[in-house]
Every structure is written in structure tokens, then in C-alpha cells.
Amino acid sequence: MKSHWSYADIPDLTSRTALVTGANSGLGYQTARGLAAAGARVLMACRSLERGEQAAADLRQQLPGAQLTLVELDLADLDSVKRCAETVHKECDRLDILVNNAGLSAFSRRETAQGFELIFGVNHLGHFALTGQLLPLLLDANAGRVVNVSSLAHRNVRLDFDDLHGSTGFDAYSRSKLANLLFTFELQQRLTRSSLSAISVAAHPGLSGTSLITMEKYSEESNRLMVRTTILIARLLLPVFGQSAEQGALPQLYAATAPGVSGGDYYGPAGRQEFRGFPRKVRARDHAYDEEAAARLWQVSAELTGESFSQLAS
Numbered sequence: 001m002k003s004h005w006s007y008a009d010i011p012d013l014t015s016r017t018a019l020v021t022g023a024n025s026g027l028g029y030q031t032a033r034g035l036a037a038a039g040a041r042v043l044m045a046c047r048s049l050e051r052g053e054q055a056a057a058d059l060r061q062q063l064p065g066a067q068l069t070l071v072e073l074d075l076a077d078l079d080s081v082k083r084c085a086e087t088v089h090k091e092c093d094r095l096d097i098l099v100n101n102a103g104l105s106a107f108s109r110r111e112t113a114q115g116f117e118l119i120f121g122v123n124h125l126g127h128f129a130l131t132g133q134l135l136p137l138l139l140d141a142n143a144g145r146v147v148n149v150s151s152l153a154h155r156n157v158r159l160d161f162d163d164l165h166g167s168t169g170f171d172a173y174s175r176s177k178l179a180n181l182l183f184t185f186e187l188q189q190r191l192t193r194s195s196l197s198a199i200s201v202a203a204h205p206g207l208s209g210t211s212l213i214t215m216e217k218y219s220e221e222s223n224r225l226m227v228r229t230t231i232l233i234a235r236l237l238l239p240v241f242g243q244s245a246e247q248g249a250l251p252q253l254y255a256a257t258a259p260g261v262s263g264g265d266y267y268g269p270a271g272r273q274e275f276r277g278f279p280r281k282v283r284a285r286d287h288a289y290d291e292e293a294a295a296r297l298w299q300v301s302a303e304l305t306g307e308s309f310s311q312l313a314s
């Protein structure tokens with residue numbers, strides 16, 4: 001693969017349709033921009049229609065003629081996931097690219113509408129359900145792609161199947177990012193076993209300057225000393241080790257569009273420690289390829305969300 005792959009290398013996506021979750025901000029915004037600039041119709045799935053409209057207006061200014069459709073999606077509510085999928089089924093006859101990008105961290109414990117721990121519920125379970133409901137459209141495309149956005153944070157954690165909703169804060173975030181990888185590889189196994197041409201891949205952005213890292217969104221929790229210190233450290237480290245959101249979106253754009261990407265691939269920045277740089281194929285920690293954990297996570301996720309992926313062989 002090209003060593004400095006960037007926006008100019010995104011292939012022509014005319015007549016392709018993509019959906020990006022969390023497209024109003026950070027990496028999702030940059031991903032929507034890259035896909036739309038290459039000619040794709042982009043469905044921007046956002047939890048706030050107001051923030052989504054603002055982002056779409058910004059993109060239209062930069063890219064006159066961009067084909068953008070806003071869809072409401074709150075991954076913290078499976079009813080909203082269902083409504084979003086129904087809208088997409090009405091709007092599109094196929095989906096070429098699904099980028100499961102939205103994500104959050106938090107310091108204090110909160111729950112989704114269905115009572116799941118919020119970070120695991122949004123970052124993994126919401127995307128699991130959305131992918132299952134959009135799979136028929138991805139299968140109608142020629143080699144549809146699912147891209148799950150994970151993180152270096154997956155490296156030092158394991159899932160606790162006896163208490164999947166028990167952790168909070170960065171621990172919960174890290175586990176949810178491990179779940180993103182286990183889901184990616186299990187989905188690919190099932191697509192392969194079902195002899196389907198859609199592929200499932202993962203990407204991570206290293207350390208990229210978005211509100212997730214600068215923790216702007218967590219200011220309501222910032223009265224605690226520990227929280228204020230974490231925010232300060234993140235802001236100090238970013239200019240030294242990190243990169244812009246524009247650069248950070250490249251691995252997921254590569255995974256979503258580049259020719260030669262295979263099911264089960266994982267892409268991240270090529271620089272030292274994978275903190276920054278142009279995209280390259282990377283390897284997750286061994287425990288992210290644990291087939292037993294992946295199969296178990298799939299089963300639990302299917303039970304919790306009621307999503308059966310009926311097109312796939314088990």
C-alpha cells in the first residue's frame with residue numbers, strides 16, 4: 001500500500017452510498033467530508049439533528065454539490081437505532097459503506113434507555129444492532145464494507161463476561177473498543193462462512209485532536225480534581241504525540257474505500273506507537289483475535305439487542 005495515502009487517493013465514489021455514525025464532529029465529520037468529496041452520497045447519522053445540520057451546512061459550504069442526508073441516530077437507545085435503520089431502508093436501495101464511528105467516554109456511570117452501561121451500550125451494542133439492521137442493504141451492494149472504529153485503548157483490557165456493564169470511565173471505554181475489534185473479526189468470520197462478499201474491517205486513529213481527547217464534552221464532570229487532571233494531561237500530550245482530526249480520519253477512510261482491503265484487516269497510523277501518521281495495516285493485540293471471546297460477545301450482544309443477523313450462518 002502507498003506509504004503516504006491521503007485524501008487525494010480516495011477513489012472515485014460516484015454512485016456509492018455511505019453512512020457515518022457521529023458524522024457531526026471530529027473523525028466522523030472528516031470521514032463524511034472525505035467520502036462526500038470523492039462523490040459518495042453520505043448519510044450523516046447524528047444524535048443531535050441541530051449539530052448534524054450545522055455540520056452538513058459546513059460541509060456544503062466547502063463542497064458545493066455534496067450529497068448529504070441527515071439521519072437521527074441515538075446509539076444509547078435501541079428504538080432510535082431501529083428508527084434510523086428504517087429510514088435508511090426507505091432512503092436507499094443499497095449501502096456500500098457503513099462507518100461505525102460514533103463513540104464516547106465518560107467519567108461517571110450512566111445508562112442507555114435499555115439500562116446498559118452507557119459507554120458499552122453506545123460504542124458497541126448500538127453499533128452491533130445498527131449493523132445487523134443495515135446488513136441487508138450492505139449485502140445488496142457490490143462488496144459492501146463495515147468499518148468499526150477502535151482504539152489503542154483496547155490493548156490492556158479484557159472483557160468481563162460476568163459483569164459486562166460493571167466498569168466505568170476509561171476502563172469501560174477501553175473494553176468497548178476491544179469489543180469493536182472482537183465484533184469486527186467475528187462478523188468477518190460469519191460473512192466468510194456464509195460465502196457473502198461484504199467485508200468487515202477495523203481502523204483506529206491513534207491520538208487525534210477531537211473533543212473526545214480534549215474532553216470538552218465532559219466539562220460538566222470537571223469539578224472533580226481527578227477529572228480536571230486527566231483533561232489537562234490529554235491537552236498537554238496531544239500537541240506532542242498526536243495529530244489533527246483530519247489526519248486521524250485517514251485510517252478509517254482507507255479501510256472504507258481503498259482497493260485491496262480484505263475482510264478482517266485493521267488499519268492505524270504508521271508512526272511510532274501508532275499515535276500518528278499516514279495509514280497502514282496494523283495488528284491488534286492477540287487477545288482481540290480471541291475467537292472464543294468474539295463468539296461469546298456476539299451471542300451476548302444478540303441476546304441484549306435482540307438482533308439476530310439472520311442472513312448470516314452462525
Ligand SMILES: NC(=O)c1ccc[n+]([C@@H]2O[C@H](COP(=O)([O-])OP(=O)(O)OC[C@H]3O[C@@H](n4cnc5c(N)ncnc54)[C@H](OP(=O)(O)O)[C@@H]3O)[C@@H](O)[C@H]2O)c1
Pocket residue numbers: 021022023024025026027028046047048051073074075076100101102103104122149150151152204205206207208209210211212213217248
Ligand atoms: N480522537 C482520538 O484520538 C480517538 C482515539 C481512538 C479512538 N477514537 C474513536 O474515534 C471515534 C470518533 O470519536 P472522535 O474522536 O471523533 O470524538 P468526537 O469528536 O467526540 O465524536 C464522537 C461522535 O460520536 C457521537 N456520539 C456520542 N454519543 C452518541 C450517541 N449516543 N449516539 C450517536 N452518536 C453519538 C458524537 O455526537 P455529539 O457531537 O452529539 O456528542 C460525535 O458525533 C470514536 O469511536 C472514538 O472511540 C478516537
